[in-house]
Amino acid sequence: MTYLYNIGSYFLMIAEMFRKPTKWSVMKTLIFKDINDLIIGSLGIIAFISFFVGGVITIQTALNIDNPLIPKYLVGFATRQSVILEFAPTFTSIIMAGKVGSFITSSIGTMRVTEQIDALEVMGINSLNYLVFPKVVALMLYPFTIAIGMFLGILGGMAACVFGGYTSLADYIIGIQTDFETFHVIYAFVKTFIFAFVLATIPSFHGYYMKGGALEVGKASTTSFVWTAVVVILLNYILTDMMLGQ
């Protein structure tokens, strides 16, 4: 019953978030601040992880291809497919659930504990619109970071090839161009948009409705990470089946 209650509350929160919008001049500032905190602030970690995981995918694929009949360009092909289809949109989103999600839950949760949300409500401000809506808008730029992640993942694979001597640069480049389907990129971006909404709203829900003190803020951050990751993984399965399934 608690799960159903929470799911209902989550959807009510989303509906309430769009009611009584905050003044645009104030909202604009909040959106830019959240773009800085959530998107720009995450670029470094996304770039670092993407580059090295791209390299690892390349090494693992190259090491597991020991049949001389399998062409060497398959290393580049496998790296591109893994990075575009799964690593960049899904794996990065789970990492972001930890980084951005915990930040959102703890910042909103602290505002709840210190009565800052009550202060907004008493002033007649729609606190959900004020706090959550700018995060949703800011995270709509999340696909751009994923595009950077895709590029750096493939670049990391190329670097591993060249410097590790697993395959030639020419083979790798042939591989990343082989059987390229634009729809796979569209599929990845559709997933990313939906994950971005989840990344903004589930941590906000856990922060906004938390009760208690500082200890509970920590607990809420952990719970929010777990549920965001679960929902991302479930949605990943559903969307993959819907968009790529038979």
Place this chain on the structure above:
Amino acid sequence: MIEVKKLHKSFSGVEVLKGISTSFEKGKTNLIIGQSGSGKTVFLKCLLGLFDYEKGTIAYDGQIFSQLTEDQKRNLRAKIGMVFQGSALFDSMTIAENVMFPLRMFTKQSKSEMEDRVDFVLKRVNLDNAHNKMPSEASGGMQKRVAIARAIVNNPKYLFCDEPNSGLDPKTAIVIDNLIQEITDEYQITTVINSHDMNSVMEIGEKIVFLKNGLKAWEGSKETIFKTDNEVVTDFVYSSNLFKKVRKMYIEENQ
């Protein structure tokens, strides 16, 4: 003026407010006092609309709160100033930005007009040079004064204060009390203060509502509280020897 009639509020079947009726007058400092757990904070949160209640009415100058639409409630709340127990300053903003916040949200003033108003209210609460400090850099007393400045910056009709003196030294507590009373007189605000600080009661209690176990046990002023024979009130207010002596002296002087 705020009028409360037969207010009932329960949590999980436990009745916390058991039919409170009272009124808070314009231009006066109205105090809600009582022991911890008597229902003061719940009562204040019901007045502010932060808690829904089961029965009864709360009327702000004749407007019954529960009968207002969401938009009307938000418009009414724009006329309310609130000083929270922990100040509740926005920790991502400077002191000046905190005070300017209600103006940015609810007025169409230019930046220079807002800055002038912020300067004026910060001066009013004796904080001339704290504009660019962050709340975390301010002392408890300064934070309370910033919270008062933020509460009054948009000329509210109603001012609510939850334990404005908690965590403050006696001297700063008196400064805060006097400031609230002066502002109430000056702007003719309906001020409601939730407190269990007996100094505040004696200093600024123009109207006092005493709660016990979710009921209004007594109502009066700082003058009548000295004379009352109500045992529930005297047990609470004059529980310390110092206040017993103060009361005795007051009665002797006024006989």
